[in-house]
Each structure stands twice: as structure tokens, then as C-alpha cells.
Amino acid sequence: MTSQPPVQPQQPAEAVPTCYRHPDRETWVRCQRCDRPICPDCMRDAAVGFQCPECVAEGNRGIRQAKSTFGGSVVRTPYVTWTILALNLAVFAVQFVEPAIQSYLGMNSVMVALGDEYYRLITAAFVHGGMFHILFNSWALYVIGPYLERAFGHARFIALYLVSALGGSVLGLWMDDPRVLTVGASGAIFGLFGAVFVVGRRLNLDVRGIAVLIAINLGITFIVPGISWTGHIGGLVTGAALAAALAYAPRDNRTVWQVAAIAGFVVLLAVLVVVRVPLITMSGLS
Template sequence: MTSQPPSSPLPPEQPAEAVPTCYRHPDRETWVRCQRCDRPICPDCMRDAAVGFQCPECVAEGNKGIRQAKSAFGGSVVGTPYVTWTLLAINVLVFGAEFLIGDRVTRELAMWPAGVALGEYHRLVTAAVVHSSVFHILFNSWALYVVGPYLERAFGHVRYLALYVLSALGGATLGMWFDPLNQPTVGASGAIFGLFGAIFVVSRRLNMDVRGIAMLIGLNLLITFVVPGISWTGHIGGLVTGAALAAALAYAPKGNRTLWQVAALVGALAILLALVFVRSGAILASLA
């Protein structure tokens, strides 16, 4: 009988390696890790990097040191001119309401000095979305479509919208002082003339040929004073306001440019409102 050598003991069983899960979505398994912080990230959290992927937090941290692109005059870079398309849509929708409902829309939104003096201050701006005819809205919409996107990309969404609204307010303010007290006026023409003035100033600032826009402004001013039934106050007030604001925005010093531009916009608003309140007091006194 021969003896057998004792059998060697079996190695202990190794525990299975735990599958890592995304640090933001613990229910999702993943073997991909952020190249910066080495945390596991799922496909929804992967951001392309120069090598591999990074997590959203590391991408945000890295972007803090990157200077954000700006438009020509300090606003955010504009891809799609959303403000222009929105203004066009509002004009069309209100005109559709005028067509369906009738004069009630005009009575509620039109600008007339006595109505503003009696406390209906919304008319100073709402009149810019009401139009008297198909030709009226077609011309203003065409002008906004042609000029608006260029200025929106030059100034950024917010500055451009402020320029548009304040130009409309500038036209209404001049109307407060020189239009008959009970004469209603409607249309975006004050704002459009403000954009005409602005694009002239911007073109000069960028050393571009301004003869075309100068001829356009001159022709429209001629029509303003030759054709009856057109509010010269809205056109002139909008033109002067738009040109002045565009100059303040375009020629603001680069150091603290945003501060200078905000001060110009707020200052213009304060001046226009002061003129409205002074005129409102005079109108109320005359009606007493």
C-alpha cells in the first residue's frame, strides 16, 4: 500500500469586482471616467474633451477662465434674432385680433394724449403693436425684418429690445406734446424710425457706407410730411431717440462699457417719463 501526497488546498474564492455607477445617476452602471476628476460618468453626463470625456462640473469649472464672446457693442453674441421674430409675431397677432374683434382693440391700445394724462400710461407703448391697415403693418414688418436682425446682432438681445421700446416711447412722448389731445395714433413707426436712426449711427461707427440708409430715412421723412394722416411726431420722436441711444451704446468707452450703456438707457427712460408726467399735468390742468 503506497501513501499519496496530501492534496494542496483550494485557493479562496475572489469576490466579484463591483461595477462602478455614475456619480450623478447612481442607478446607471458605467466604466467611463472623467479625465479630470476620475469620477464615473454615464453617457448623459459625458462631455467631449480634447482627450476622452469630462463630467459637467469639470467642464463648467474649466469654462470659468474662458472669456465669453461679446457682440460688437458689448451684448451677448446673437445667433437667432429671437427678439425681432417675437416683435414681428406680436404685431401680426394683434393685427389679427383687430381684424377679428374690430375697433375695440384700437380703442384699448392706441395712443392719445388725453388718455395718457388720465392715467392710461400703457398707451405710450401698446400703440406700437396696433396698425391701421394692411399696408401699414406690411411696411413696418418689412422694415423690422430687414433692419432688426442686424441691430440685434450688433447690440445683443437686451440692448436691442431696450432700443426698440425706448424709440417707441420717444415717438409717443413727442406726440404727448404736439398732437391734438383727442387724436389717436397707432403703429410701430416710431420704433422703426428709431431703428433707422440706430443703423445710421452704427454704420458710421463701423466706417460703413451710410448713403443708402440716409436716403431711406430722407425718403420716409418726406412721405411723413407730404402724405396726410401720418404722425410726424411719432416718426421724429422715434428717430431722434433711436439715434441718440445708438450713439450712447456704440460710442460708450470700453472700460466699464456695460455700466455706461445701462446708465444711458436708464437716463433716457427717466427723461422721457419726466416729459410725459410734466405734459400730463399740463393737460389735466387744461381740462379742469
């Protein structure tokens, strides 16, 4: 009788781990932070090895996000500036096909008051009276728009632009002949001029260049006939004042202060419109 070596119990094969987010995918790679298995689609490069998406997101929560100079998100491409510029040029191109668009979109106090066409207070900034008009405003927006958009961020910049345009229209509502039609983005552009001056002062930069540019354009405003001084002055004052509120807002809860400032300017201008409209209506102009 021969002796046989004892039979060793068979060892179970080691189970292949699967990705915790995709259970149907086998993987031997584990997250360096939580040690859970992750597939190639879930791997995120880390200082050593890989991490899973949840650990990367958790780590990013502790990293302070970069901000623009005055609290907005960092702007790499000034999309708002290019969009406004493209919209102005597109509307001007339409004017060649349908010149009557000026009368439909331009600022006219009688149509605002008697026709309840309040949209004209903003749409007037997107139509222009001629080639020189559109070229100057486009050049100004192209030069200073990206600078301000990067300083304030996308949302604050569009608010600055539109509120400045509204400020120019509101002063026109009060001071212009109610029967006159005015068009152009000059109110908004002058608002941006004022904002550049304010930002320069806030950052202790040399503002003599923008001051001279503002002075020259104001001179042209009052010397050359047919230019709406109300749009220029209204936009300049509104833009400079709003830019000051945004640039000098306290760092603590800065966003709250800035949103309140923008809302406050809109409410103030709306009140001025509400007060003025009945006066135009009672005058009986048509």
C-alpha cells in the same frame, strides 16, 4: 503519508466601480481629468476619452464667452424681431374683427392725462391705421430688425425698440393736438433707422443708403397729410441717441454703462410725461 501543496488564500473579487453621480450604475469608464468613474449619461466627449459634467463646467469657466458687436449675447435667431413682427400682425388682424381696438390702444393725450391711461404711450406702437401702414412698418422691421438685434443682442434690441416707440409718443404728448388719436410702430421704426445710421458710423461703414432712406421718409412725413411727424421725429431722435449711447459705451464695464443709458432715457422720458400731463389737465380739454 503523502504531502499536499499548501493551500493559497482566496483572492477577493475586484469590486466593480459605480458612477459617482449614479451609484446604482456600474462602469469601467473614468473621467480623464478627475479619474472618477462615470456612466454613459455622464460622459462628455473630450480631446482624449471622456470627462464628467463637473470637469467640463469647470473648464468652460475659463473660456471667454462670445459676445455680439456691442456687448450682448451672440444672436443666431432674431427671436425678438420675429416676435414683434408677429404681434403687430396679430393685433392688425384683430382690428378687422374689432376696429374699436384702435381707440383703446392708440395714443391720445387726453386719455393719457385725464384717464391715467399711460399704457397708450407703448401700445400705440402695436396698432396700425391701414394696410399700407402695417405693410411698410413690417417690411422695415423685417429688413433692419435682425441686423440690429445681432449687433446689440436680444435685450438691448428690445430696449432700443420700445424706448424709441416711447420717444415718439412723448413728443406727440407735447406737440400733437391732445384730442388726436395716433397709431403705428413708425416711431419705433424710425428709431431703428436712426440706430442703423449710428451703427454704420461706429463701424466705419457706408451710411449713405440709410441716410437717403431717412431723408425720403422724412419728406413723406411732412408732405403727405395725416402722418404724425411727432412720432417719426421723436422716434428717430430717441433711437439714434440711445443707439449712440450703446454703441459708444466704454468697453470697461460696458454692460453697466449700457444699462445706465437705457435707464436714463426711460427716466428722462418719464419726467417729460410727468411735466406735460398737468398742463393738459389744466387746459380743460375733454
